[in-house]
Amino acid sequence: MNRIVTGAHYGLRDWLAQRITAVIMAAYTLIILYVFATGPPLDYALWKDRFAQGSMRVATLLFAASLAWHVWVGMRDILMDYVKALAWRFTLEVLVLLTIAAYLGWTVQILWR
Amino acid sequence: MSDAAVRKKRPVYLNLVAIRLPLPGFVSILHRISGALLFLAVLWLLFMLDRSLSSESGFESVRRYMKLWPVKLGLLAIIWAYCHHFCAGIRFLLLDLHKGIDLATARMTSWLVLAASLALTACFGWNLW
Numbered sequence: 001m002n003r004i005v006t007g008a009h010y011g012l013r014d015w016l017a018q019r020i021t022a023v024i025m026a027a028y029t030l031i032i033l034y035v036f037a038t039g040p041p042l043d044y045a046l047w048k049d050r051f052a053q054g055s056m057r058v059a060t061l062l063f064a065a066s067l068a069w070h071v072w073v074g075m076r077d078i079l080m081d082y083v084k085a086l087a088w089r090f091t092l093e094v095l096v097l098l099t100i101a102a103y104l105g106w107t108v109q110i111l112w113r
Numbered sequence: 114m115s116d117a118a119v120r121k122k123r124p125v126y127l128n129l130v131a132i133r134l135p136l137p138g139f140v141s142i143l144h145r146i147s148g149a150l151l152f153l154a155v156l157w158l159l160f161m162l163d164r165s166l167s168s169e170s171g172f173e174s175v176r177r178y179m180k181l182w183p184v185k186l187g188l189l190a191i192i193w194a195y196c197h198h199f200c201a202g203i204r205f206l207l208l209d210l211h212k213g214i215d216l217a218t219a220r221m222t223s224w225l226v227l228a229a230s231l232a233l234t235a236c237f238g239w240n241l242w
Contacts, residue, residue: 019209022202029199044165044172051166067155074148096152103155110163 021066028063147194197230
C-alpha cells in the first residue's frame with residue numbers, strides 16, 4: 001500500500017475548524033452590515049468611535065483569528081491539490097503561514113493603537 | 114491481474130480545457146478561486162483599514178482613493194469574491210448536513226449561489242458608489 005505520511009489525525013479537526021470559523025465569520029459579517037447599515041452616514045468620528053469600542057475590537061479580533069485558521073486550511077488544501085513538488089509545496093506553505101502571522105500582527109496593531 | 118493492478122493502469126485524463134465541468138463543479142472551483150483571491154486581498158484591505166483609522170486626513174485620503182476607477186474595479190472583484198465565497202460556503206455547509214444533495218436540488222442551488230452572489234455584488238457596488 002502506498003501510504004503517504006502527512007501527520008497524525010488533523011484531518012477531522014481542520015475540517016471541523018474550517019466550518020466553525022466559517023460560521024463565526026458569517027455571523028460577524030451580518031452583524032457589521034447591520035451596525036453600519038442602520039447607523040448614521042459614515043464619517044471619521046463615527047468610524048473611529050466604532051473601532052474604539054471594546055466589543056468591536058474583540059469581535060474583529062475573533063473574526064481575524066477565525067480567518068487565520070480558515071485561510072490556512074483552505075490555502076493548504078489548494079497547495080496540496082495543485083503543487084506536486086514537495087519542495088515547492090513546503091516553501092509555499094511556509095510563505096502562507098508567515099503571511100497569516102503578519103496579517104494577524106498587523107490587525108492587532110490597527111485595533112489597539 | 115489483480116483488481117488493484119487493473120485500476121492502476123487506467124489512463125488519467127485531466128485535460129482541463131477539454132473537461133466540461135458540471136454546474137456544481139463550477140461553483141466549487143469558483144469557491145477556491147474566490148478564497149485564494151480573498152487571501153491575497155487581505156493585504157490591501159488591511160492597508161486601507163490602517164490608513165482610514167490613522168487620522169482624519171487618512172480617512173479622507175482612503176475615501177478619495179476609493180473613488181479611483183481601478184480601485185473601484187478591484188473592490189468590486191473583492192466584493193464579488195466575498196459574496197460568492199459566503200453564498201457557496203452556506204451551500205456547502207447545508208450539503209454537509211445532507212440538505213439538497215440530490216442532483217436536481219444541487220443544480221438548482223448552484224444556480225441560486227451564482228445568481229445571489231452577482232445580485233449581492235451589484236447591490237453593494239451600487240451602494241458604495
